[in-house]
Amino acid sequence: MLTTAIATLTVGSLRTPSPRRFPSRSLRPSPMEASSSRYGDTANAASDRTVTILQRGPRHVVAYKPPAVLSHHSGWAGSRSNKVSLLDYCVCASSSALTRISKTYMKAAKRGELPEVPMLQRVRDALHDIDSRGVATEGADGKDGGDGDAQKRRVNLVHRLDRGASGCLLLTYADDEDGGRPSSSTMMGDTAQLIEAMSSDESIKTYVALVRGEGMLRGENLVERGWFEVSRPIKDDVGETKDATTLFNFVAGQAEAGPDRPRMSLVLAKPKEGRFHQIRKHLAGLSHPILGDNAHGHSKTNREWKETRNLPGERIALHLARLRVRPTVGIPGGVDASAPVADDMLEMLRAHAPDVLEASLTALEEEGVPIEPDGGYEVGTYDLPESECPRLCVVSLAHCSDCPSALNDSVVPRAELPAFEYEPATVLHRSEHYVVVDKPPVGETSLHAGAWTRLLSFDTIFLTHRDFLHNLLPGKLQVLCHNSKWSGDARSDSAKRRHDIRPMLQRVRDTTGRTVNLIHRLDRGASGCLLLSFAEGADGPDGCRVTRTLIESMQSPEATKTYVALVDGDGKWNGIDYLSKGWFTFSNPVKDEWGKAREEAVTELLFVASTVLPPADDEDPDNPEGRRVSVVLARPRTGRWHQIRQHLASGTVGHAILGDSSHGRSRTNRSWKKRRGMMKERTCLHLSRVTCPGTEYSGGGIDVSSPLPDDMRRMLGGMGGLLDEARPALEREGVVI
CATH class of the missing domain: 3.30.2350 (Pseudouridine synthase)
Known part of the structure; x- marks a missing residue:
């Protein structure tokens, strides 16, 4: 059994963990604030762009990955540079690229975010920053004449962590020490050896997870089981089913005792393989999904934690607390690194499950999971070049056999954009004063033949027509009962009306030829009877008495x-x-x-x-x-x-x-x-x-x-x-x- 010692910065220097105290902290620090406040002195680093290096050796690096940060994305190089200011895709019904690209850019712009920098680039820049400061210090002491302009060393990921997870991230150097071309011993050798070593039974990844549920499953107390094994095949990210086994230890849990004491448990997990979302899927299969897991968890519970208990939006309460990798040829001492439990997870426990935290201390110590940082971590900053900020102003829609190939740099007026045709409302019953129609859950839309547009202003979409790009392609749409944009000034703008999802209120008006008022509403995805009153008639143009009387009758x-x-x-x-x-x-x-x-x-x-x-x-x-x-x-x-x-x-x-x-x-x-x-x-x-x-x-x-x-x-x-x-x-x- 591997030792429970915690590796600090100096390779080979191991210290036995000691019981930790719990100083008070402000609730919910940001990931970068947590990195700054807990992992080292950041006097020489920008507090909002810091990277903490947990362990560093001649051929490997272990960095702390905060939540809500990608490990790596292949589109980083070039795809977000200022060279891509126009994206050319067609408006044809067979094109799906338009919808995918537009959603990606729209989400980024709505969040008001600068380009997202993945951990691969953050670590590369942080190492360069740390080394540059070291060279500059030596030059000031007269020991070296370095100018602080050391070449950035490339790094490779050995494994990945989900965007919302946190903890240890292992990387290797991709360059030779002299900065020349990558060699097989430093790039392919070390990376491949560590990847192979991590898949062996001698290597262990210990995760800490906060889950929904008190640890009871079909009458069985999982807390009393200690370590137990879950073997269940799961699908990888391309849909291929593979065997997967995970060891779990439900350390402590609590039943619900009011809004401030929700049912939750602290779980330790050790996956034997590295399958796609393996721990998340296995815990969801035990009816104890990880808090914040939108893919496999409980939507209502996650929303409650985010709205009332300060769970960050993209946070998954999963933390790789300790990483142990068996020795390899390039790294004969192996790797044994620990990342203290993240601040936000500790604050969740302190605020809502203090007894669970107290009961878990012994088990966490036995597994070598630190609560407080050992100190002495290296901290560097990463770069955010202004030249790589995304251009989100316009999108070019062309390159289609049915569309002109020439492009202008002007925005097409709203009135010239393609309109949609809708199925008329199905009338179930009609009288002099009211009508009952059948509201479908979805409706058919069709784009006028030959309609196309060249340039579209994203600003217009963001402010008033967020659903327009989604509706360019024929297909199924949800049907609203009523859209508030149809009242007031927007109602008189025909150029705006003709491109929105048409609510039932307007469909019934178009079908009956009369102005109508809703007596009640149905949810977007629901269907069935919808009662409306005619807004004009014997009682004048507003029809208020009819509407009010029918509402009182329904109530x-x-x-x-x-x-x-x-x-x-x-x-x-x-x-x-x-x-x-x-x-x-x-x-x-x-x-x-x-x-x-x-x-x-x-x-x-x-x-x-x-x-x-x-x-x-x-x-x-x-x-x-x-x-x-x-x-x-x-x-x-x-x-x-x-x-x-x-x-x-x-x-x-x-x-x-x-x-x-x-x-x-x-x-x-x-x-x-x-x-x-x-x-x-x-x-x-x-x-x-x-x-x-x-x-x-x-x-x-x-x-x-x-x-x-x-x-x-x-x-x-x-x-x-x-x-x-x-x-x-x-x-x-x-x-x-």
């Missing part, structure tokens, strides 16, 4: 809205069999759309039928997660924001709606879209029937039904006998299939 106790939902789960949760309960009333406060206030909300629920689907070829047959599905009817008695979605996803019911990216499980939603045909950005919630008591404008009342949409019928049809099992109950409640 009355006699009114009902019956929703059909497909949810993630088999109808059983926390020992309760909801399938046997019949209709039951669930009352629980929910958050408003700003996520701040909590309002009382009441929903009636009926679990109709449930099944567990057979596994796909690439799914684990022993793990039913993502394959359990139930049909649920819901009748909200109050009209809160995302009320049904929040109630079904709550810790009491535990059956999130499929496709619910706000309150559901992102990994499950991805699986349904990929393997079982769920539409992109679809929320499997359908308002099947609306009933309202009679008024002076609705006569004997309103009772309108919307048949299940094609996509939900298709999904149910692929679930064996689930639809047949649910049909009697659905028809009894007036649901049209």
Whole structure:
């Protein structure tokens, strides 16, 4: 067993870790502030562009990688230089490059970021800065006549860390000592040898992870198991399935005890291989996803941590705390380096799980994981050349057989940009004062034949038309009930109106030829009955009395809205069999759309039928997660924001709606879209029937039904006998299939 000594800067000099104290720090320092405050003296370095070198030898370097920083990206050389000010892509429907490039640049510009400098370049520049200062110091002492202009040495990555993770990053030198051409012994030899050494059983990477959950899995206390092994094949980044084994130790955990004491655990992990997202996928498979993991974690939990507990936006609470690599020919002493637990993770523990932190100290010490830095680390700065700032002003759309090849440097006027055609609204019922239409979850768009544009101002897109580039290509779009940009000054601008996603309010107006007002709304990805009033008529041009009367009618106790939902789960949760309960009333406060206030909300629920689907070829047959599905009817008695979605996803019911990216499980939603045909950005919630008591404008009342949409019928049809099992109950409640 390898020693638990911690390597400091001097190669071969090892010290045994000692118990650490915990001085107070400000909450949530930035990654660079953490690097500056914890890893060494930065008197000679810019505090916002520092790199901490944890260990440095003649042929290798171990640097501290902060969260939210790439290890390396292949597009660094040239792709972000000022030579690329115009990107030429066509507007044809067959082109996907336009959408991909525009999203990348739009995200960078929205964040207001300067060019992102990956760790590979940061370490190269930091080493040059450190060495240059050393040369300058020797010259000042008269020991050397160096001018501080040493040539930058190139470095190679031996492994990578995810963007949101932090910890030890191992690199090797890519040049000869004399700065000549790379040789096989210094570049291919050392890099290849260390890569091979890291894949051996003698090399160990010890990660610290903060996860959601108290360490209980199906009644078993994982904390009591000590170290245990998880072997589960996972897909790499190109979709190829490979074997993967990880050792886990659930060191300590806590159950939920109020908003300031969420359920969470501290876990140590030692992957035997280096598969794509291996630890993240294995922990998610244990129902304990890493906090901040948007790809495999729990969307609602991550959002709560970011909004209320200061979890940084791109942070994944995963930290490579210790790296041990067996000796190689080039590095006969091997590598043994440690990175103290990151500041932000320590503050999360201190603020929300102090008992977990205290209970973990012994295990962390035994594994050689330091809490406080040993000091004496080298710190250097990296460069951010102004000449490499991205040009995000214009995009050229050309090089298409159907488009002119000549380009002008002028921006095409908005009125000349291509417009879109939309399917008319489907009317379910129409009277003198109101209309009920069928809102689809997505709509078809089509680009006028031969329409094209040469130059497009990104400023216009950022400020008023963020979705325009996404909508240039024909395809499926979500359908809004209403867009606030259609009121006020923007409504009179025909050049703007014709390029936006057209909400249902305008579709119904175009279909009926009359101005309409919404009586209620449906979420973007939901579908079903949508009630609107005509805004002109006997009561004058505004139609206020009709709208107000119908809103009051829908809010009355006699009114009902019956929703059909497909949810993630088999109808059983926390020992309760909801399938046997019949209709039951669930009352629980929910958050408003700003996520701040909590309002009382009441929903009636009926679990109709449930099944567990057979596994796909690439799914684990022993793990039913993502394959359990139930049909649920819901009748909200109050009209809160995302009320049904929040109630079904709550810790009491535990059956999130499929496709619910706000309150559901992102990994499950991805699986349904990929393997079982769920539409992109679809929320499997359908308002099947609306009933309202009679008024002076609705006569004997309103009772309108919307048949299940094609996509939900298709999904149910692929679930064996689930639809047949649910049909009697659905028809009894007036649901049209």
